[in-house]
Amino acid sequence: MPPNSEDADEARPLLEATVRRFVSPHADIVRHETRRRPVQASTSDVVHHELLVRTNAHEPPRTVGLVTKRAPLAERRVLRLLGEVVPDLVPFSHTFDLSTNDVAWTCMEDLGSVTRPNSLAPIDLAVFDSEARGLARIHAAFLDRTNDLDWLPTIDRAYFERCIHEWFWRPAWERALSNDDFRAEFASAIPVVEHAAATIVDEMAALNAEEGARTLTHTDLHPSNELLRDGEVHFIDWGAAHVGTLYLDIPHLFHTPELAARYRGALERRDVLVSPSDFEERYRVAARYTALRYMWWTLDEWLSDRSASVWVRHYLDRLTS
Structure with missing residues (x-):
């Protein structure tokens, strides 16, 4: 089902903070489209965000894909830790909450939808x-x-x-x-x-x-x-x-x-x-x-x-x- 406007409004500050942390400190979101899709591997819905981001007045905007979901504290902290230690092995991520012992919004890099083949399929x-x-x-x-x-x-x-x-x-x-x-x-x-x-x-x-x-x-x-x-x-x-x-x-x-x-x-x-x-x-x-x-x-x-x-x-x- 498509996300409603409340999804976009609630996510906007976190999306802005994420692109300014990982794309450019001067990034501005000039267009924002969302879609909600249940993900097999996750217990919660993941909202996909396609952003058109401008980093300066002299270059054309670029497209950035992010996802948001409500994640437990352990996942938020592990993603932050792995992002510091092995950043190429996990999606980059950002959250405003690394202390509340409850689910909270986290924003992550959208790495696409290509999963690893299962064990009965040919695997390179x-x-x-x-x-x-x-x-x-x-x-x-x-x-x-x-x-x-x-x-x-x-x-x-x-x-x-x-x-x-x-x-x-x-x-x-x-x-x-x-x-x-x-x-x-x-x-x-x-x-x-x-x-x-x-x-x-x-x-x-x-x-x-x-x-x-x-x-x-x-x-x-x-x-x-x-x-x-x-x-x-x-x-x-x-x-x-x-x-x-x-x-x-x-x-x-x-x-x-x-x-x-x-x-x-x-x-x-x-x-x-x-x-x-x-x-x-x-x-x-x-x-x-x-x-x-x-x-x-x-x-x-x-x-x-x-x-x-x-x-x-x-x-x-x-x-x-």
Whole structure:
């Protein structure tokens, strides 16, 4: 639906401050068009703003694309921090509020709508390499700085318990098991899944407790939370960021050990050294968790569309391969 005039009026001061911070301190907005579009990766609507901006009287105006949305405090602060440390890996952003513990408006660079392909689609290895470089830079930058992130929630055993048994896997799994056709089609996988679910919380809690791997983690990295521009990856939607083990962010993007090795190599080039065997062992634990954590949507999709079997089996394979 198109935004009303109140959207534009409310956003105007933030848009002006953003273009003067990131485009030119002398920038003036001479034309402003908006459109509202729900974004798959976000829990809130994103308003897109196309601005015609004049920076001085001697040059023609230029077009600038921005987006605004109401973001939680963690996301606003993470975007500000990453904009200072790794500005090429996130959209530039500006907000008037870095203290209120509630959602507030933030304005960001519009990076377009090209998301990273999903794991069942062909993906150029250059995309994996861009992801590996970017994610390793972020993780390495904060490995020794977790005390500076004391305003972020910290992952603990209860976090994994909630994700698996309260929020995501178990409710969807029980809905699926109530269907006779599901039990018939996936009979051989059911005990494998339930065995993995019985141990994964303890396994992830132990992994998360290890020294040397706790850093800023996105915790919800998937294709829709990445935007591609000029072949380079930008990470968006940081509202679920935590301090936790870096392994949590790896498996959904690098869905095989061979692909994950590209991330390990990028981390090594940042002087963060993990032996291939130690890395793979920890990666496989996190991959089992990721399979359970994200299986929920495939189970619910399968109940209404049997063609979703391909996605159910994708996550089942992640538990066993």
